Amino acid sequence: MPKQAFVALVTCFHEDETINYDATRAQVRRQVAAGNNIMCAGTNGDFSALTFEEKVKLTETVVDEVAGRVKVIVNAGMPATFETLKLVREFDRIGVDAIAVITPFFIACTQDGLIRHFSTVADAVKTPIYLYDIPARTQNHIEPETAKILAGHGNIAGIKDSGGAQKTLEAYLAVAKEVPGFEVYSGPDHLVLWALQNGAAGCISGLGNAMPDVLAGILKGFNSGDLVDAERQQDIYTAFRTDLYALGFAPAMVKRALYLQDASVGASRQPALLPNDEQDAQIKVILHRYGLL
Template structure:
């Protein structure tokens, strides 16, 4: 099967911090042109700053704009199983390709609690559900054995790993090789090619908001068996990641880098990164270095 690069799409806002669906639709078209799939309402999409109704409206707009040209996932995860299930049902109605469910945040979960959480959501919808592990942000981690047990659920079809640990990613990939229909998507931008070589179905990347063509090039070259081109694209992607993320919090910096390229995307909702002229100058210098500006 061809590999799939998803971009964890930014959510766009106007100057009053209201959701700007027209600008978001423009970003959808940009990713479709590059050939990337889309993850809506993820960590790079300011999902924790969106209301329930905004997340529904956002996903409706993204699915409508993509119009079947590329697959669209949407993150339904919240802090509680009840609201996550309600949101997943809305996404099920809208018709996304897959429903990602980030681990609950603020609430300290046992592995049994995580198993119940994901199983309940997967039981409630027909759309394939994908686990989403990002312990640095949620403080809850899906242990590989829990992922293995959940892989046996008839409607849990894979996992997005954004933990950053190659050992954990390797363990998830082993589950993917053993459990039919359980796909692994890597989150760390520097491990896209490594993950593909080790059996990942693709990746879900925030950095692709700023560098969509390079992300797509990694996947296309890998699928074509052009290792030299894949390695060159991965090196460019990883170098850009290192330079940009050295400035601070990655999701906010991706959004700000995109703002420097196209101010219509707006700033992140507060209390995220504030505009800083000195930082914007540093971002623009990086963008020029990579011929993105």
């Protein structure tokens, strides 16, 4: 099977912080044109700042705009299993290709608690469930042995690893080799090609919002067997990541880099970082360096 790239799509906002659905549709079209699949309501989509009703409408909008041309994954994770269940049932009704479930945040979980949480959610719907590990943001980590146990559930199809550590990614990839049908999607932008070469099913990248064609190029090169070009594109992607993320919190930098290319995406909801003229000037220098402005 060809490897696949998903972009963790930004959610666009008006100046009054209401969702700009038309601008979000435009970002969907941009990613589809590049050849990337979509993940909505993820970390780069300001999911923690969205209401239940907004997440449902946002997902309906994205699915409608995609119109079957690419795949759509949506993040449903919330601190409590109860509200996560409400979301996954709505997303199941809408008809996404898969549902990612970020580990609970604020609530400290044992590994047994995580097993119960994910199993209960996966039992509730027919849509395939993907575990979503990002311990730096949630303070809860899915241990590889826990992932292996959950991989045995008939409706848990894989995991998105956004931990950033190659060692953890290697451990999840080992689980995938042991459990047929369990897929690993890499989150770290600098490990896209490495992950593909080591058995990942693909990647889910936030940086692709600002650089969609290069992300698509890594996948195209790998899938066609042109590793020289895949490595060239990965080098560009890694360098852009290094330059941009040195300026601040990664999702905020991605959103701002995209805003400076297309102001219709808006800023993030407060209390996110406010625009900073000095920082914007630095981002513009980086965007010019990579031919994005």
